Amino acid sequence: TPIGTVPAVEDLDLDGLDVDAADVAAALAVDADEWRQELPLIEEWLQFVGEKLPTGVKDEFDALKERLG
DSSP states (O other): OTTSOOOOGGGSOOTTOOOOHHHHHHHHOOOHHHHHHHHHHHHHHHHHHGGGSOHHHHHHHHHHHHHHO
8 A cells, every 4th residue: 555564354363353344444444535635734743843853754754745646
C-alpha cells in the first residue's frame, strides 16, 4: 500500500477474539484519498515539532507524500 505493509485478514490469527473478519478488513483498508486529506495536518504537526524532529521521520513523510501522489 502507499503507507507501507498492511497484513491481509487471512494472515491474522483471530481465534478466540470476538471480532468479525469483515470488521478487521475494514480497519485494515487503506483509503489513499483519506491519507491525502490528512497530509497537511501531519505536515503541520511535523513543522510544530521543528528542529527536534529526527531527519528520518521527515524523510519518511516526504516519501509518503510522493507515494500518495
